[in-house]
Amino acid sequence: MKWLSIATVTAGLAGSAAAQAESVPYTDAETGIAFQSYPSADGVEFRVALPATIEAGKPYDVILQVEAPKSLGWIGWAWAGQMTYNPLTIIWANGDQVMHSSRMAFGYSSPTAYPDATYQILKGTGVKGDTLKFTALCKGCSSWTDFTGEPFTVDASQEARFAYAFSANPVAAPADNGTTFTIHDGVGHWYHDLPGAKSASFADWVAKNTVGANGTAPGMNGTAVLSATRPRGAPFRFMERVRRDLGVDARNRA
Ligand code: HEM
Ligand SMILES: *[C@@H]1O[C@H](CO)[C@@H](O)[C@H](O)[C@H]1NC(C)=O
Ligand SMILES: *[C@@H]1O[C@H](CO)[C@@H](O)[C@H](O)[C@H]1NC(C)=O
Ligand SMILES: *[C@@H]1O[C@H](CO)[C@@H](O)[C@H](O)[C@H]1NC(C)=O
Numbered sequence: 001m002k003w004l005s006i007a008t009v010t011a012g013l014a015g016s017a018a019a020q021a022e023s024v025p026y027t028d029a030e031t032g033i034a035f036q037s038y039p040s041a042d043g044v045e046f047r048v049a050l051p052a053t054i055e056a057g058k059p060y061d062v063i064l065q066v067e068a069p070k071s072l073g074w075i076g077w078a079w080a081g082q083m084t085y086n087p088l089t090i091i092w093a094n095g096d097q098v099m100h101s102s103r104m105a106f107g108y109s110s111p112t113a114y115p116d117a118t119y120q121i122l123k124g125t126g127v128k129g130d131t132l133k134f135t136a137l138c139k140g141c142s143s144w145t146d147f148t149g150e151p152f153t154v155d156a157s158q159e160a161r162f163a164y165a166f167s168a169n170p171v172a173a174p175a176d177n178g179t180t181f182t183i184h185d186g187v188g189h190w191y192h193d194l195p196g197a198k199s200a201s202f203a204d205w206v207a208k209n210t211v212g213a214n215g216t217a218p219g220m221n222g223t224a225v226l227s228a229t230r231p232r233g234a235p236f237r238f239m240e241r242v243r244r245d246l247g248v249d250a251r252n253r254a
Contacts, residue, residue: 021159021193023048028065031124031135033205035065036197038190042166044068044075048192051202054156059143063135063205065124066091070132073169074181076103079154081161081189083108085147087117087140090181093132094174098125100134101177104144110180116140123209137206156198159191 026037026047035047047065054060068075070093080086088103088111100119103111117140124135146152154160165184173179199205 019159019161019191021196022190023192023196025196028124028135030133031065031122031205031209033063033065033124033135033209034199034201035063036193037065038162038192040164040188040190042164042186042188044072044164044166046077046162046164046190046192048194048197049199049202049205050156050194050197052198052200054198056155056157057153059140059153060156061202061206062138062141063122063202064089064138064141065133065135067131067133068166070127070130071168073167074171076165076184078163078165079141079144080146080152081163083163083165083187087114087144089117089119089138089141091132091134092171092174093127096127098127098132098134099174099177100136101179102140113178116144120206121211122206123211135209154194156194158194160194161189162192163187163189 021036023036023038023046025034026045027034028047033049035049037045037047039045045065045067047067049063049065051060064077066075066077066089068091072092074090074092076091077089078086079089084105084107086104088105090101090103090111092099100121102114102117102119104114105111117138119136119138122135122137124133126133142156143151143153165187167182167184169182169185171179171181
């Protein structure tokens with residue numbers, strides 16, 4: 001049955017060259033951002049939006065969004081689909097806040113802080129009911145120095161293999177993004193459609209969903225109308241309306 005084994009090998013090769021993407025288009029109503037979203041079997045969704053133009057081998061920004069049950073102790077996203085030597089985005093809920101921590105693992109042990117990936121929190125970050133949602137612009141999630149010391153960039157012209165991990169156990173110090181935590185209860189791998197995640201609206205989405213350090217609303221040009229402490233005398237109902245219209249909760253900033 002020689003032909004059969006050849007057919008099998010060929011199918012295997014075709015599979016690895018052009019893997020079947022497991023992400024689907026998803027538009028987040030709160031931000032208007034059109035993502036490619038991977039709905040994992042563990043109830044966590046991992047989403048990516050990219051700029052329309054990405055030069056091969058050059059670092060690029062990503063908008064990521066993670067939606068998950070807030071009851072999870074932590075959720076991790078591994079940007080090269082493995083535990084070690086790639087940026088890890090770790091997320092958990094701390095009461096009403098969504099915490100994030102940038103890590104890298106250099107072995108199968110607790111990952112350490114990784115300062116070369118930075119996150120700008122966007123609107124669409126907070127806890128509602130039983131769900132946490134984290135939305136951010138990441139610089140440094142798509143390129144880094146690999147195991148051999150060479151620069152590595154996630155190829156945005158094809159599907160990318162990502163990985164996730166999660167634990168039901170809370171992190172040791174939920175209010176501290178440098179906290180330690182214990183090993184996962186589960187891990188998973190998937191192929192994400194990156195060409196399908198590209199959009200000419202990328203910069204617009206970032207601008208429209210930018211929130212200031214003190215809760216400044218998008219488009220407000222520095223007026224901290226959404227600061228956690230209402231300015232003296234600010235009309236309460238106006239504040240409520242702005243919060244509602246923007247869907248921004250001033251407490252939900254990591
Ligand atoms: C205290 C923290 C952690 C410990 C102690 C730990 C430990 C381990 C161990 C022992 C394995 C099995 C290795 C093997 O099968 O040979 C593993 C696999 C894995 N871990 Fe972790 N881990 C931790 C955190 C994380 C985090 C934050 C992520 C982020 C996504 C992650 C992602 C993975 C993945 C994807 C695998 C599968 C093997 C691979 O693709 O590398 N782990 N981990
Ligand atoms: C924790 O947050 C601070 C302030 O935003 C940031 O500078 C630091 O890099 C973060 N640490 C980790 C491990 O993500
Ligand atoms: C935020 O508030 C702090 C304390 O009131 C202030 O020092 C800082 O300049 C403010 N930052 C912005 C971006 O408004
Ligand atoms: C904010 O400021 C910029 C530049 O100063 C301006 O182009 C923009 O229209 C302003 N936006 C609002 C909402 O005032």
